[in-house]
Amino acid sequence: xxxxxxxxxxxxxxxxxxxxxxxxxxxxxxxxxxxxxxxxxxxxxxxxxxxxxxxxxxxxxxxxxxxxxxxxxxxxxxxxxxxxxxxxxxxxxxxxxxxxxxxxxxxxxxxxxxxxxxxx
Amino acid sequence: xxxxxxxxxxxxxxxxxxxxxxxxxxxxxxxxxxxxxxxxxxxxxxxxxxxxxxxxxxxxxxxxxxxxxxxxxxxxxxxxxxxxxxxxxxxxxxxxxxxxxxxxxxxxxxxxxxxxxxxxxxxxxxxxxxxxxxxxxxxxxxxxxxxxxxxxxxxxxxxxxxxxxxxxxxxxxxxxxxxxxxxxxxxxxxxxxxxxxxxxxxxxxxxxxxxxxxxxxxxxxxxxxxxxxxxxxxxxxxxxxxxxxxxxxxxxxxxxxxxxxxxxxxxxxxxxxxxxxxxxxxxxxxxxxxxxxxxxxx
Amino acid sequence: xxxxxxxxxxxxxxxxxxxxxxxxxxxxxxxxxxxxxxxxxxxxxxxxxxxxxxxxxxxxxxxxxxxxxxxxxxxxxxxxxxxxxxxxxxxxxxxxxxxxxxxxxxxxxxxxxxxxxxxxxxxxxxxxxxxxxxxxxxxxxxxxxxxxxxxxxxxxxxxxxxxxxxxxxxxxxxxxxxxxxxxxxxxxxxxxxxxxxxxxxxxxxxxxxxxxxxxxxxxxxxxxxxxxxxxxxxxxxxxxxxxxxxxxxxxxxxxxxxxxxxxxxxxxxxxxxxxxxxxxxxxxxxxxxxxxxxxxxxxxxxxxxxxxxxxxxxxxxxxxxxxxxxxxxxxxxxxxxxxxxxxxxxxxxxxxxxxxxxxxxxxxxxxxxxxxxxxxxxxxxxxxxxxxxxxxxxxxxxxxxxxxxxxxxxxxxxxxxxxxxxxxxxxxxxxxxxxxxxxxxxxxxxxxxxxxxxxxxxxxxxxxxxxxxxxxxxxxxxxxxxxxxxxxxxxxxxxxxxxxxxxxxxxxxxxxxxxxxxxxxxxxxxxxxxxxxxxxxxxxxxxxxxxxx
Numbered sequence: 033x034x035x036x037x038x039x040x041x042x043x044x045x046x047x048x049x050x051x052x053x054x055x056x057x058x059x060x061x062x063x064x065x066x067x068x069x070x071x072x073x074x075x076x077x078x079x080x081x082x083x084x085x086x087x088x089x090x091x092x093x094x095x096x097x098x099x100x101x102x103x104x105x106x107x108x109x110x111x112x113x114x115x116x117x118x119x120x121x122x123x124x125x126x127x128x129x130x131x132x133x134x135x136x137x138x139x140x141x142x143x144x145x146x147x148x149x150x151x152x
Numbered sequence: 153x154x155x156x157x158x159x160x161x162x163x164x165x166x167x168x169x170x171x172x173x174x175x176x177x178x179x180x181x182x183x184x185x186x187x188x189x190x191x192x193x194x195x196x197x198x199x200x201x202x203x204x205x206x207x208x209x210x211x212x213x214x215x216x217x218x219x220x221x222x223x224x225x226x227x228x229x230x231x232x233x234x235x236x237x238x239x240x241x242x243x244x245x246x247x248x249x250x251x252x253x254x255x256x257x258x259x260x261x262x263x264x265x266x267x268x269x270x271x272x273x274x275x276x277x278x279x280x281x282x283x284x285x286x287x288x289x290x291x292x293x294x295x296x297x298x299x300x301x302x303x304x305x306x307x308x309x310x311x312x313x314x315x316x317x318x319x320x321x322x323x324x325x326x327x328x329x330x331x332x333x334x335x336x337x338x339x340x341x342x343x344x345x346x347x348x349x350x351x352x353x354x355x356x357x358x359x360x361x362x363x364x365x366x367x368x369x370x371x372x373x374x375x376x377x378x379x380x381x382x383x384x385x386x387x388x389x390x391x392x393x394x395x396x397x398x399x400x401x402x403x404x405x406x407x408x409x410x411x412x413x414x415x416x417x418x419x420x421x422x423x424x425x426x427x428x429x430x431x432x433x434x435x436x437x438x439x440x441x442x443x444x445x446x447x448x449x450x
Numbered sequence: 451x452x453x454x455x456x457x458x459x460x461x462x463x464x465x466x467x468x469x470x471x472x473x474x475x476x477x478x479x480x481x482x483x484x485x486x487x488x489x490x491x492x493x494x495x496x497x498x499x500x501x502x503x504x505x506x507x508x509x510x511x512x513x514x515x516x517x518x519x520x521x522x523x524x525x526x527x528x529x530x531x532x533x534x535x536x537x538x539x540x541x542x543x544x545x546x547x548x549x550x551x552x553x554x555x556x557x558x559x560x561x562x563x564x565x566x567x568x569x570x571x572x573x574x575x576x577x578x579x580x581x582x583x584x585x586x587x588x589x590x591x592x593x594x595x596x597x598x599x600x601x602x603x604x605x606x607x608x609x610x611x612x613x614x615x616x617x618x619x620x621x622x623x624x625x626x627x628x629x630x631x632x633x634x635x636x637x638x639x640x641x642x643x644x645x646x647x648x649x650x651x652x653x654x655x656x657x658x659x660x661x662x663x664x665x666x667x668x669x670x671x672x673x674x675x676x677x678x679x680x681x682x683x684x685x686x687x688x689x690x691x692x693x694x695x696x697x698x699x700x701x702x703x704x705x706x707x708x709x710x711x712x713x714x715x716x717x718x719x720x721x722x723x724x725x726x727x728x729x730x731x732x733x734x735x736x737x738x739x740x741x742x743x744x745x746x747x748x749x750x751x752x753x754x755x756x757x758x759x760x761x762x763x764x765x766x767x768x769x770x771x772x773x774x775x776x777x778x779x780x781x782x783x784x785x786x787x788x789x790x791x792x793x794x795x796x797x798x799x800x801x802x803x804x805x806x807x808x809x810x811x812x813x814x815x816x817x818x819x820x821x822x823x824x825x826x827x828x829x830x831x832x833x834x835x836x837x838x839x840x841x842x843x844x845x846x847x848x849x850x851x852x853x854x855x856x857x858x859x860x861x862x863x864x865x866x867x868x869x870x871x872x873x874x875x876x877x878x879x880x881x882x883x884x885x886x887x888x889x890x891x892x893x894x895x896x897x898x899x900x901x902x903x904x905x906x907x908x909x910x911x912x913x914x915x916x917x918x919x920x921x922x923x924x925x926x927x928x929x930x931x932x933x934x935x936x937x938x939x940x941x942x943x944x945x946x947x948x949x950x951x952x953x954x955x956x957x958x959x960x961x962x963x964x965x966x967x968x969x970x971x972x973x974x975x976x977x978x979x980x981x982x983x984x985x986x987x988x989x990x991x992x993x994x995x996x997x998x999x
Contacts, residue, residue: 060357076353076511080723112291115300133440274729
């Protein structure tokens with residue numbers, strides 16, 4: 033199968049699954065609609081009605097990790113093609129990528145020493 | 153035809169997993185239980201919370217299921233039994249599984265409820281922790297196979313499975329897979345004791361049934377990925393290839409399921425610290441070791 | 451009654467046309483019942499009820515539950531909680547009340563029964579029949595309760611004190627008033643509420659996290675500093691001007707989230723409200739909704755025996771201890787001397803309850819930590835120990851030892867509990883296991899091992915003493931006097947002082963450990979991560995019934 037065919041098959045699969053799910057939703061709708069009653073649509077919070085919306089600026093505590101993650105993610109994008117040709121190229125490939133990884137690792141160590149690797 | 157067989161195997165494995173899960177909880181083997189429980193969910197009302205983000209709320213369970221199925225679509229059951237043997241199969245799995253994060257953040261933000269939102273954002277932290285631990289072992293596996301094609305990766309393990317060749321990679325991948333499927337002890341987004349169900353909390357009725365099915369299927373997909381990358385896929389004596397794939401996948405999935413019941417939930421701060429200070433250096437070490445092994449061992 | 455041919459459910463779904471599919475689904479739903487236990491699963495275990503053996507799965511939230519299982523008599527505040535929980539359950543839903551009058555907020559229970567395993571099983575059978583036949587009904591009624599009502603107010607985003615019942619514009623700044631829902635019973639949460647939602651990202655409603663009194667004056671002052679301009683755009687500095695700073699210097703939105711009366715893993719009836727900054731707790735408040743309503747003021751004179759029964763039933767998590775406490779106090783008031791035989795039997799019963807109570811706490815810890823094996827094992831052992839006689843004890847000993855060793859060998863458990871919820875010996879008001887563990891580090895890990903050690907110690911005590919026997923009042927006649935007694939309940943020392951008049955209890959004063967421990971919650975959770983804060987509160991082993999207001 034050509035690449036285009038493979039991807040279109042995957043797309044068809046995704047659409048098919050989504051379509052089946054919505055079909056099942058329709059089947060559930062056959063049972064009847066949801067009856068609107070007071071208090072039913074308030075998100076369940078342990079027996080206390082809390083109606084206020086919660087959307088807002090959420091204080092994520094892992095932003096130190098997130099910055100380092102960006103760097104490593106970019107690195108991994110380079111490593112995939114490198115991994116495929118590694119055996120062919122031989123020792124030089126190891127050394128080249130080894131330098132790259134070492135620099136990144138030093139970055140990780142630096143972040144660690146500066147307190148990035150902890151809950152902020 | 154292949155599509156039908158693979159999908160049947162996928163959902164059949166999810167069903168078997170549910171039966172085994174029911175067996176560990178109640179002690180009775182009830183084959184019809186998952187189907188009946190799904191039917192029971194169908195009969196209950198589906199409540200939509202007040203002022204939700206409707207698109208996110210509806211999309212999350214569907215997206216989770218689609219992701220699980222797409223991930224399984226590139227994993228081979230047998231040399232000729234794969235829906236789409238992509239040239240970048242290993243990378244595609246990673247890309248598809250990244251959407252688990254999107255689905256969970258949608259499920260967290262959509263209902264406009266406190267528990268769900270905290271669960272969703274916690275999962276983002278969890279992704280930052282486990283993501284490198286999935287990608288780096290896959291790179292090491294691809295190094296040995298010299299290809300990202302999943303059938304080639306399995307083919308490279310014909311004489312020696314990767315679990316023996318790269319045990320460190322296997323351990324890291326297994327742990328990260330459990331974290332990706334947010335199974336206990338990594339069930340931070342759906343913690344019952346901390347968030348009363350968290351991300352799952354506001355789904356009722358048929359949407360809850362789809363969400364639960366999606367979670368099970370995700371575990372099966374990850375177990376299949378572990379089998380393909382580390383356990384030699386379809387290789388094995390006597391039985392036909394697809395039988396070996398199935399057995400290995402189920403074994404890994406059941407072990408992931410059972411591990412959870414015997415361990416308390418990990419703290420979020422601990423998870424991130426250990427993954428980044430211990431896990432990533434080990435993953436880098438794994439790549440270096442595999443690199444040396446490939447060059448040295450003919 | 452069971453002879454009724456068609457059983458109806460109050461919380462049935464509406465059906466215009468009956469169909470075979472609906473019948474099938476009703477029958478399947480009847481086989482797959484999940485229940486939400488109010489006040490909490492620990493109360494079910496304390497009464498010796500095994501809900502999963504009766505045929506229902508235990509659910510964690512009302513969204514997941516089909517049956518609302520109410521155990522015992524609930525206080526008035528808990529009645530309102532029950533109304534909220536019932537309203538949030540998806541239909542078809544049923545109520546099952548065990549061992550008490552139905553809550554006043556629910557119309558009438560679908561099934562009611564007494565507090566025993568047989569009656570529970572039979573009641574579950576009735577619920578299943580009702581669900582199978584009545585899940586879809588022709589004309590079900592909506593459920594309504596005063597606690598659920600919404601009153602829409604219109605507030606100015608900049609001036610929170612400007613509230614009108616109709617849409618319009620703010621008299622102070624001219625901005626459009628924004629709709630805001632306000633519940634009818636506002637109470638403490640509304641006043642202390644830190645943040646309203648954001649409808650539109652340019653209109654922010656800033657309220658400081660001060661105690662409610664000076665909140666408004668601050669906002670009035672700060673409101674004038676905002677420069678809206680023509681389009682209403684506010685720069686980030688203005689947007690974040692009044693938000694409180696977190697420990698790392700960032701100004702983010704704080705939410706007031708209830709981890710309230712019915713939360714899995716926490717004691718049922720404990721209303722816990724956290725102010726959350728992301729997933730870190732910046733403030734917490736704990737009150738008990740399940741406490742005794744009469745203290746000593748409007749207390750009528752009762753017969754001594756009735757008083758003992760009332761006290762024991764008012765403390766469902768430790769009835770034997772409080773029964774013993776009342777018996778000792780009354781007997782001391784009556785001037786009776788100690789009888790070694792009864793004392794031994796009573797102490798054995800007390801120690802048996804200590805073991806059962808600690809096992810129940812372990813089950814709660816398991817629920818909180820997502821440690822399914824511990825919940826299952828501790829619940830099973832608690833049900834077996836609860837009313838075991840001496841021979842049974844000897845049989846069960848290896849299981850108990852195995853539990854302790856297994857816990858010691860569980861990976862991740864120490865990391866989860868070590869350093870969480872530290873209460874050192876300097877904190878006053880510590881009693882019982884919490885106080886004894888304060889010498890060993892005072893964190894949740896130390897409390898876990900303290901309670902496990904107490905289980906072993908109780909076990910050895912029972913083996914040495916005789917057969918456990920429930921404390922019952924010896925004959926006192928119609929005497930008068932004052933008595934005082936102290937009993938080491940599973941949660942700490944409880945002290946009872948009472949006045950007898952002609953064999954009737956005229957007045958009493960009860961001091962319990964939990965009344966003191968509940969005040970520790972605020973300090974314990976401040977600045978902690980959410981999971982750590984909840985584990986810390988759970989490790990205190992609070993019993994909301996034992997909190998005397």
